[in-house]
Amino acid sequence: MSQIKLRSYAKINIGLNIISRRADGYHNIETILQQIDLHDLISITKHSSPEITVRCNNPGVPGDAKNICYHAVKYIQQETGIREGVKIDIEKRIPVAAGLGGGSSNAAAVIQGLQQLWRVQFDARIIKNAAMKLGADVLFFIDGGVAHASGIGEILNPITICDQFFCVLIYPNIEISTTWAYKNFNFSLTKIKKSVKLAHFFLNENKLYQMKNFICNDLEGVVFQHCPMLAKIKDFFYSHGAFYAAMSGSGSTIYGLFRDFEGAEKAMKSFRMPFQSVFAQPIFSRQQLELAGNAAVIDSGR
Secondary structure: OOEEEEEEEEEEEEEEEEEEEOOOOOEEEEEEEEEEEEEEEEEEEEEOOOOEEEEEOOOOOOOHHHOHHHHHHHHHHHHHOOOOEEEEEEEOOOOOOOOOOHHHHHHHHHHHHHHHHHOOOOOHHHHHHHHHHHOHHHHHHHHOOEEEEEEOOOEEEEOOOOOOOEEEEEEOOOOOOHHHHHHOOOHHHOOOOOOOOHHHHHHOOOOHHHHHHOOOEOOHHHHHHHOHHHHHHHHHHHHOOOOEEEEOOOOOOEEEEEOOHHHHHHHHHHOOOOOEEEEEOEEOOHHHHHHHOOOOEEEEEO
């Protein structure tokens, strides 16, 4: 096998509670990470030398040593002793700096893809350490599906969501820095609206359709103040039948969740602002992911 092609799936955050600020500068959080079928396409081709090259069709994504996928390969090479190089081509469909985890997903897909390309099974410790070095969300994307995340996002517990839903995402062509959002977050202005522990809500089999009254994204306050248009998009979703609407992560993507396809389609067609809108469905399990086309290989060349 000399080449593989993979799908690299996005995620949304269902709720985001910021618990505390840590001594290392990070924040302890609680969130539900839900994988969705919006995806990038990644091609990994063997090099005869140890060289690693990265190319992307989006000029806003760094190439070569600045790209998270480059660092993923470099770490795996160092830990396994495998010196084969690769050429990575990324076709971006997931908006950049949008709160959808595109970069982290790309890195996880590359780690999984290298096992297929090199016909090896990496030790679980190597995969976990690589994911943690690259970013907290990377570990989630290794298995995907839906999980309760805590700590800085690295403590993951898979959960079950029984209610089906359909998702419309709107990306308003605004890049939000995660570092900026957390740095400007003000603890004294949060918790005005009563919220519950996300783990408690889902583990006690509360219906997804009841989330509007209990679950929020704490970063919406600071980000919406900076970009009032995002609040208007969220209001649009609720006025067009969404049972829940929120910002994903630190933004700027706003999504609306709908009970049925018809409702999601109608809302998407009604949106009049000149922004990118995408229809997506949730991926609840590893088995679903494989049936959808991969996390693994969807095509190969010899």
